[in-house]
Amino acid sequence: MRPILYFSFILLYSFLSAQDYYDQARQHYNESNLDSARYYINKNLTKKPLAEDYFLSAMIHEAENKDLRALADYEAVIQKDPNNLEAYFQKGLIYYNSASTEEAIKDFTYVIDNQSGSETKAVYYGIDPSGSRGTFITTLQSMISKVYQYRAMAYEKNGDWDKAIDDFTTAFKYDTTADGYINRSQLYAKMGRKGEAISDLKSAIELSPKSYSAWYNLAILDESTQLPEALMKNDEFTPMLNLVGANAYESGNYSLSAQYHTRAIKADPNDDLAYLSRGKALLRTGAYGQARQDFIKAMQLESTRTEAFYLIGNSFFHEQKFQEAAGFYERYLSIDRDYKNVWFNAAMAYLSLSEDKKGCEYLRKAEQLGMDQAKKMLEKHCGSQ
Numbered sequence: 001m002r003p004i005l006y007f008s009f010i011l012l013y014s015f016l017s018a019q020d021y022y023d024q025a026r027q028h029y030n031e032s033n034l035d036s037a038r039y040y041i042n043k044n045l046t047k048k049p050l051a052e053d054y055f056l057s058a059m060i061h062e063a064e065n066k067d068l069r070a071l072a073d074y075e076a077v078i079q080k081d082p083n084n085l086e087a088y089f090q091k092g093l094i095y096y097n098s099a100s101t102e103e104a105i106k107d108f109t110y111v112i113d114n115q116s117g118s119e120t121k122a123v124y125y126g127i128d129p130s131g132s133r134g135t136f137i138t139t140l141q142s143m144i145s146k147v148y149q150y151r152a153m154a155y156e157k158n159g160d161w162d163k164a165i166d167d168f169t170t171a172f173k174y175d176t177t178a179d180g181y182i183n184r185s186q187l188y189a190k191m192g193r194k195g196e197a198i199s200d201l202k203s204a205i206e207l208s209p210k211s212y213s214a215w216y217n218l219a220i221l222d223e224s225t226q227l228p229e230a231l232m233k234n235d236e237f238t239p240m241l242n243l244v245g246a247n248a249y250e251s252g253n254y255s256l257s258a259q260y261h262t263r264a265i266k267a268d269p270n271d272d273l274a275y276l277s278r279g280k281a282l283l284r285t286g287a288y289g290q291a292r293q294d295f296i297k298a299m300q301l302e303s304t305r306t307e308a309f310y311l312i313g314n315s316f317f318h319e320q321k322f323q324e325a326a327g328f329y330e331r332y333l334s335i336d337r338d339y340k341n342v343w344f345n346a347a348m349a350y351l352s353l354s355e356d357k358k359g360c361e362y363l364r365k366a367e368q369l370g371m372d373q374a375k376k377m378l379e380k381h382c383g384s385q
Helices: 002-014 018-030 034-044 051-063 067-080 085-097 101-113 140-158 161-174 178-190 194-207 212-221 238-250 254-267 272-285 288-301 307-318 322-333 340-352 356-368 372-381
Strands: 123-127 133-137
Touching: 018 034, 018 051, 034 051, 051 067, 051 085, 067 085, 085 101, 085 140, 101 140, 140 161, 140 178, 161 178, 178 194, 178 212, 194 212, 212 238, 238 254, 238 272, 254 272, 272 288, 272 307, 288 307, 307 322, 307 340, 322 340, 340 356, 340 372, 356 372
Parallel strands: none
Antiparallel strands: 123 133
């Protein structure tokens, strides 16, 4: 009986229609069962395939990271249906992500030029700029907006920034998205148009208040930005906190910088760099004792953070504890004798301790390493020494 049942099973499947194979392939594709999806779509393609059959085959190839085969299938779609905008769109996305920007621009332009009167499906398949693949539901308006955005990014890669700005702006006539504002803001920033970049990021945040990408870029461009409490607790944003903190430090907003690094430390108490960076910010705010504790903690976590020696020295120097400062400067100089700032700081500590001979010796070393201020201090304190 078993051989007869098995034969019956095979016989049943041999009479499946092209639509049956398509439906099976589509179901397995949606469930990410790519081997099964490929098996059924290949069966389907032997049955007088239609444009939609090649389209699904192309999507399966993309999911398998076989983009060249996907391109061939999209070309087959276009042969069956010459005005299939979705196939041109997907083909353009593959070219865009493979850095064939000229080919991408051609395909996106075809979609834009032929959009009028086009009938579209309810579901499109898309690839975002980062290269990830997925299925999304959209409308023709949303699709055309995306096409303009992608063509803008292709123009940007080619260095055609004015054309890129035009396309980003045109995209908003069809659909307004946070990603669109973020993408245009990044180009504005490249062009030195900081005010417009900041304005776009604020617009993105209005549309998507929890967008960590928008908040991060805004904090980089505008040091006065106060990140929302909830965002700083977001695990996805945590790796960016030290970068945002560094930017705040470079902009002179030391209290804000310390705040960001504190959040980074809460997220990862073993982050030695966060302690070191927070210590630098605290040093600038006058919290010398707290800064010193951070530098010590950084060295406990990572013994190679030898810059902590001179930073600890600086914390003592600001407290006018010159003997302690000189001791930590010497510990740093025993490791690295080419940092002119440490020679200078050590010199000033020794001069403050009335150890003029040693102070002048260290000033000369700082001058030899190219420190102009050391020369001035030599003239002032050392004379003919």
